[in-house]
Amino acid sequence: MGQIFLVRHGQASFGKADYDQLSALGLEQARLLGRWYANTRQRFDKVIHGGMTRHRQTAEACLGELPTALLPDAQWITDDDFAEFDHKEVLLRHCPAFADADAFKAQLANEADPSRALEQLFRAAMQRWMDGGDYTESWPAFRGRCVRALARLDAGGGKRTTIVFTSGGVIAALMQHLLGLQDTQTTALNWSLANCGVTRLLHRPGQFTLNCLNNYAHLEWLGQPGAVTYR
Incomplete structure (x- = not known):
C-alpha cells in the first residue's frame, strides 16, 4: 500500500503586496514539519509541488531538514494542477x-x-x-483539475510514498471528491486547514482512502506559542 501526504503550504504573506511568499513563521513551520519527518524516519520516493512560489518554498524548507537517506533519488515534480484557485x-x-x-x-x-x-x-x-x-476558472473546473492531479498519482501503483506541497483549496476539493462533502462543508473545511497541516491518504491502485486530516502535531511538538496559524 502506498501513501500520499498532502501538505498545505506554510503561512504566506497575507495582506502584503506579494501574498505568494512564505512569511518567516511560514518557513519555520515548514522546517518543523521536516524535523518531524526526520525524527520519525519518514522516507519519500516522490516529491510534488504546485506551481506557486509558496509551494516550492515550503517543499525546500521542509525537505531540507531531512537526511539524504530519507530522499533516495526522489523525483521532484512541479504540477500546476496542484495550484490554488x-x-x-x-x-x-x-x-x-x-x-x-x-x-x-x-x-x-x-x-x-x-x-x-x-x-x-x-x-x-x-x-x-x-x-x-x-x-x-469556475468551481467545477478547479475541482476537476485537482481530481485529475490526484488521479495521476494512481499511475505506477506500488508502495511508493509521495509528498505533495499544495494549498488549502486543493486539499478541501480533494476531500469533497473522496468523502462526498457538500459545497458548504467544503468551504468550512478549507477555512479550518492549518498552515503546514498534513492530510495523509493510503493508496492502492484505483483507490484512495483518507488516513488522517489536517494533522499539525509537528507544529505543537516544541511547544512554541503561535506556531499554529490558518491565514
Missing part, C-alpha cells in the same frame, strides 16, 4: 473593496471581530463562486 478574484467578485488592500484591512479592523468578519466574507465569496458566474 485565484482567491483574489473570488474575493473581488463578491467584495470589490478588496481591490484596495489598505482600505480593506481598515474596514476589517473596524469590525467588532475582524477574524469572524473575514471568515464570513470568505464563506460568502466561496458560495458565490460555487454557484456559478463569470470567473476565469
Whole structure:
C-alpha cells in the first residue's frame, strides 16, 4: 500500500503586496514539519509541488531538514494542477473593496471581530463562486483539475510514498471528491486547514482512502506559542 501526504503550504504573506511568499513563521513551520519527518524516519520516493512560489518554498524548507537517506533519488515534480484557485478574484467578485488592500484591512479592523468578519466574507465569496458566474476558472473546473492531479498519482501503483506541497483549496476539493462533502462543508473545511497541516491518504491502485486530516502535531511538538496559524 502506498501513501500520499498532502501538505498545505506554510503561512504566506497575507495582506502584503506579494501574498505568494512564505512569511518567516511560514518557513519555520515548514522546517518543523521536516524535523518531524526526520525524527520519525519518514522516507519519500516522490516529491510534488504546485506551481506557486509558496509551494516550492515550503517543499525546500521542509525537505531540507531531512537526511539524504530519507530522499533516495526522489523525483521532484512541479504540477500546476496542484495550484490554488485565484482567491483574489473570488474575493473581488463578491467584495470589490478588496481591490484596495489598505482600505480593506481598515474596514476589517473596524469590525467588532475582524477574524469572524473575514471568515464570513470568505464563506460568502466561496458560495458565490460555487454557484456559478463569470470567473476565469469556475468551481467545477478547479475541482476537476485537482481530481485529475490526484488521479495521476494512481499511475505506477506500488508502495511508493509521495509528498505533495499544495494549498488549502486543493486539499478541501480533494476531500469533497473522496468523502462526498457538500459545497458548504467544503468551504468550512478549507477555512479550518492549518498552515503546514498534513492530510495523509493510503493508496492502492484505483483507490484512495483518507488516513488522517489536517494533522499539525509537528507544529505543537516544541511547544512554541503561535506556531499554529490558518491565514
